[in-house]
Amino acid sequence: MTELRELARKLLADGSVKVVLGYEEGPRGVRPVFVTDPAQAEKLIFDTRCVQNLAAYLNPRRQHITKLGKAAIVVKGCDARAVAGLIRECQIKREDVVIIAMRCGGVVRDPAGSSELTVDTVSDRCNGCDDREPKLHDYLLGVLPPPPPQSTRYAEKVAQLAGMSPEERWAFWNEQLERCIRCHACREVCPMCFCVQCTADKGRPQWIDCSATLEGNRAWQMMRVLHQAGRCVGCLECERACPADIPLGLLTKYVAQAVERRFGYKTCDDPAVPAPMGTFSTDDEQEFIQ
Amino acid sequence: METINTNDAAAESLALEEATSKWGADIKRGLRAEPKIVAFVCNWCTYTGADLAGTSRLKMAPNVRVLRLPCSSRVSPLFIIKAFQRGADGVIVSGCHPGDCHYSTGNYYTRRRLAILHELLDFMGVDNRRVTFSWVSASEGGKWQQVVNETTERVRQLGPLRSERSSNTGKETGHDRTA
Numbered sequence: 001m002t003e004l005r006e007l008a009r010k011l012l013a014d015g016s017v018k019v020v021l022g023y024e025e026g027p028r029g030v031r032p033v034f035v036t037d038p039a040q041a042e043k044l045i046f047d048t049r050c051v052q053n054l055a056a057y058l059n060p061r062r063q064h065i066t067k068l069g070k071a072a073i074v075v076k077g078c079d080a081r082a083v084a085g086l087i088r089e090c091q092i093k094r095e096d097v098v099i100i101a102m103r104c105g106g107v108v109r110d111p112a113g114s115s116e117l118t119v120d121t122v123s124d125r126c127n128g129c130d131d132r133e134p135k136l137h138d139y140l141l142g143v144l145p146p147p148p149p150q151s152t153r154y155a156e157k158v159a160q161l162a163g164m165s166p167e168e169r170w171a172f173w174n175e176q177l178e179r180c181i182r183c184h185a186c187r188e189v190c191p192m193c194f195c196v197q198c199t200a201d202k203g204r205p206q207w208i209d210c211s212a213t214l215e216g217n218r219a220w221q222m223m224r225v226l227h228q229a230g231r232c233v234g235c236l237e238c239e240r241a242c243p244a245d246i247p248l249g250l251l252t253k254y255v256a257q258a259v260e261r262r263f264g265y266k267t268c269d270d271p272a273v274p275a276p277m278g279t280f281s282t283d284d285e286q287e288f289i290q
Numbered sequence: 291m292e293t294i295n296t297n298d299a300a301a302e303s304l305a306l307e308e309a310t311s312k313w314g315a316d317i318k319r320g321l322r323a324e325p326k327i328v329a330f331v332c333n334w335c336t337y338t339g340a341d342l343a344g345t346s347r348l349k350m351a352p353n354v355r356v357l358r359l360p361c362s363s364r365v366s367p368l369f370i371i372k373a374f375q376r377g378a379d380g381v382i383v384s385g386c387h388p389g390d391c392h393y394s395t396g397n398y399y400t401r402r403r404l405a406i407l408h409e410l411l412d413f414m415g416v417d418n419r420r421v422t423f424s425w426v427s428a429s430e431g432g433k434w435q436q437v438v439n440e441t442t443e444r445v446r447q448l449g450p451l452r453s454e455r456s457s458n459t460g461k462e463t464g465h466d467r468t469a
Binding site: 161164166167168169170171172173199204205206207208209215216218219222223225226229251254255258259262263276277280281282284285286288289290 | 299300302303304367368371372375388389395398399401402403404405406407408409410412413414415416417418422423424425437
């Protein structure tokens, strides 16, 4: 933590960056902070409650942040994958961001809860994480903590859904999507939702219902998840941000697995690997095509 | 078979709304004896193939509305989602065979996109059999006939998309904006 604060202070003081995107202790747990003054670098913290994916703030559509100037960002492995994704998709330039990577031993699900990592508190995103020591970085800080406990919640849910008939799955998702209030928190919190104008905000043509109707909610989530195919970094921030507690991670993770199985692509923190939906192989499976 | 030519996103959306405009009202009135199917086809292969089927006087189910697009890679999954939302019971997407694309590689991108859509539909509980993906070349009028007839028959057996489901999907929830 001292290491992080000192680095942030140095970067801000010598003018190499104008803002450091990091984490601070808020009134209700850990929250993101934008440090622009070297004296404020003391605020920065990093522990298992630093859940938020700050790469969302690098997004060029957030002009109030980009106008502050060159940014340094504190990343975990999952966040580094998102930064790599933004570079891969030409949303930011590598030289325009200073990446301060933290060696990560997993994070909890709730940034306002206890910092203790147990099977019950650990985030589902930490399951099988290969990027606890991000390769995409300018600075790599901290000591590598032991791997986090592995929860089986996600695998259990997927197995449960896989065992259902299409009608039962339809009923399951109806029950889930009925709760959606279309606050679009899943979109706003997502580092890879970077369109300047979202299709959901378009009126001409209006592709999906703007209001929270069941059919509109279903169309919205299908569209969001399909746009995330090959982009989703698996940080599950959509699921955490959802005020209606809809298991959105199931959808994004399922699609990510389908992308990996079919196209051999796994999101990684190497920006040079091409995005799977922007490329193709003549040997792609087409068993579903007549 | 009706054909609607499209050339931009607004026109495409409008064309889809026109093609499906009466369907929501039909559901309300309980007039859903026949399955409704929307076909998104590419201009160069499948559309010409469908044309050939027509000029060859091949007998086809009249349930399919054809929307002609420049290339199968223009088919955004949103088109399919919207078609279902507007009351379609089934969807056909068809383009040139791999390697035959008028734009060289368009249909390879389509194939990737549709593979993911295919899996997601299943995961969300939409019966996969409602969506037919096919490659039909300009000379395959017979194959187009087969695709149309088989899809219609399959969707007929599956029944209307909405009424077979839970009560809250039985009612019309999509707003009819063309009215």
